[in-house]
Amino acid sequence: MTLDRPESLARSAMTICVNCEQCRELMEDAPCQYFPRLFNLADRAKAGGKPVSGLDLAELIDLCNACGQCPCRPVQSDIRRAKDAFVERDGLPLASRFIENVQLVGRVCGTFPSLVNAVMRSPRLGKLARRLVGVHADRKMPSFPRDRLGRWIARRGLDRPKQTEGRKVTYFVGCTARYMFPDVAKATIEVLERNGISVYVPEQKCCGMPTYLEGDKPFTLDLVSANLPVLQQCVEDGYDIVTACPTCSFMFKSVLARDAQFSPAFRDRIRALGVDLEGDTGAIAKQLAAEVSAPSGRTSSVAREFLAPWVVNYNLGLHAETDRGDVGYFAAWDAHQRIKVAAHVFELGEYLGVLHREGGLHLPPMVTSEKLSYFPPCHLREQNMGRPWLDLLNEAPKADVSPVGQPMDCCGLGGIMGFKKDFHAASLAMGRGLIDRVGEAAPDRIVTECLACRLQFMQMQEKPVSHPVELLAEAYRAEKVRFPLSEIGQERGSP
Numbered sequence: 001m002t003l004d005r006p007e008s009l010a011r012s013a014m015t016i017c018v019n020c021e022q023c024r025e026l027m028e029d030a031p032c033q034y035f036p037r038l039f040n041l042a043d044r045a046k047a048g049g050k051p052v053s054g055l056d057l058a059e060l061i062d063l064c065n066a067c068g069q070c071p072c073r074p075v076q077s078d079i080r081r082a083k084d085a086f087v088e089r090d091g092l093p094l095a096s097r098f099i100e101n102v103q104l105v106g107r108v109c110g111t112f113p114s115l116v117n118a119v120m121r122s123p124r125l126g127k128l129a130r131r132l133v134g135v136h137a138d139r140k141m142p143s144f145p146r147d148r149l150g151r152w153i154a155r156r157g158l159d160r161p162k163q164t165e166g167r168k169v170t171y172f173v174g175c176t177a178r179y180m181f182p183d184v185a186k187a188t189i190e191v192l193e194r195n196g197i198s199v200y201v202p203e204q205k206c207c208g209m210p211t212y213l214e215g216d217k218p219f220t221l222d223l224v225s226a227n228l229p230v231l232q233q234c235v236e237d238g239y240d241i242v243t244a245c246p247t248c249s250f251m252f253k254s255v256l257a258r259d260a261q262f263s264p265a266f267r268d269r270i271r272a273l274g275v276d277l278e279g280d281t282g283a284i285a286k287q288l289a290a291e292v293s294a295p296s297g298r299t300s301s302v303a304r305e306f307l308a309p310w311v312v313n314y315n316l317g318l319h320a321e322t323d324r325g326d327v328g329y330f331a332a333w334d335a336h337q338r339i340k341v342a343a344h345v346f347e348l349g350e351y352l353g354v355l356h357r358e359g360g361l362h363l364p365p366m367v368t369s370e371k372l373s374y375f376p377p378c379h380l381r382e383q384n385m386g387r388p389w390l391d392l393l394n395e396a397p398k399a400d401v402s403p404v405g406q407p408m409d410c411c412g413l414g415g416i417m418g419f420k421k422d423f424h425a426a427s428l429a430m431g432r433g434l435i436d437r438v439g440e441a442a443p444d445r446i447v448t449e450c451l452a453c454r455l456q457f458m459q460m461q462e463k464p465v466s467h468p469v470e471l472l473a474e475a476y477r478a479e480k481v482r483f484p485l486s487e488i489g490q491e492r493g494s495p
């Protein structure tokens with residue numbers, strides 16, 4: 001890689017936006033750090049001021065937190081490539097290396113939870129400890145649980161696949177639920193099991209979003225190369241893959257398979273089908289759908305993106321003049337398998353919504369009488385599924401829930417970015433508008449499926465915060481007469 005390559009990539013991404021300028025107005029109300037800075041730099045240079053330097057470009061690229069709000073996927077990809085190139089050339093600070101490894105942080109803190117929690121609660125020691133690992137001194141940290149979720153899962157036999165004829169789910173837990181909020185994971189398993197679904201929790205690593213965000217491409221590829229074969233096999237074995245973390249589902253559905261539909265291998269498959277099916281694009285799309293479908297027959301909200309007739313037309317060569325090929329982040333992996341996994345990863349609310357439409361989900365009356373404000377996180381936007389949890393909660397009897405925030409609102413945490421010393425103030429500024437709107441709504445409780453948003457809400461205001469699955473699990477527990485299942489796991493003979 002040449003020394004000017006990162007700057008060239010960053011400048012190319014910037015040029016596309018400057019020549020378009022649609023996002024100058026489109027992102028005006030969004031709490032985005034990247035676009036205002038981009039147009040500020042461009043306007044300064046255009047007015048004859050200081051030219052945009054390599055340092056300006058590096059700092060600009062570092063402001064993007066991959067929230068998925070901007071409408072141009074090619075620009076998103078260009079920003080990531082520039083970020084990767086800067087990190088490859090200049091490296092990552094040691095503190096960032098530590099923070100991005102969420103799994104390592106979780107394991108270390110989870111090994112000595114009492115000690116870590118005591119240190120973090122100490123005003124003096126807590127601030128010192130945070131500074132030592134590169135976290136801002138004022139960033140609040142959650143308490144780490146005493147009982148590791150992995151042990152809880154193993155005691156109940158959920159780490160082994162079961163032979164079953166009914167519905168079955170592979171549960172991808174995600175790091176935040178595993179190490180910080182295990183009650184969310186337990187509630188997820190309980191809700192699935194109370195609806196007759198067998199749950200399997202295989203060995204898994206971080207989804208890769210934190211390292212992807214940091215520009216640590218080798219680490220990201222290592223994580224995905226560990227997870228992808230496991231998820232592929234689960235799909236082949238008839239499992240639907242479910243995660244209660246919208247960031248994990250965003251990673252596997254929207255990032256993993258990005259541009260896979262333009263790969264040479266996928267194109268060859270479409271052209272072979274075109275010969276067999278006499279160019280009938282509708283029939284080809286149906287055949288492709290059958291090939292990527294698991295035995296369950298379900299496909300997630302992004303499946304249509306890879307299987308639509310226009311994709312077939314494109315790959316048959318009808319739009320060859322605009323061919324860009326597979327330039328996605330994971331282009332080195334088999335495109336068909338990436339599509340197959342992406343088409344069978346469901347965010348939990350999306351999956352329960354599918355079950356509800358199939359008549360396979362019981363929605364009990366909500367136990368809480370609290371006024372609830374629901375916030376939809378950023379990473380729902382590119383998954384083409386709307387706001388499934390809001391829909392479910394609105395259909396549940398006795399629920400008092402309303403959405404809060406404007407369409408472009410963001411909590412501002414940006415994954416691990418909000419924990420960094422240099423980004424902490426910007427993180428709070430990004431979330432201020434949303435927090436003000438939550439205050440105006442005056443709920444008793446905030447509800448969001450994003451645990452990163454939950455951390456930010458805990459940082460910036462005092463209202464309690466819950467994942468919607470926790471409310472649903474609580475409602476099931478109150479309805480034991482109708483659902484007389486024994487306590488979760490006891491039917492397996494666990495202690």
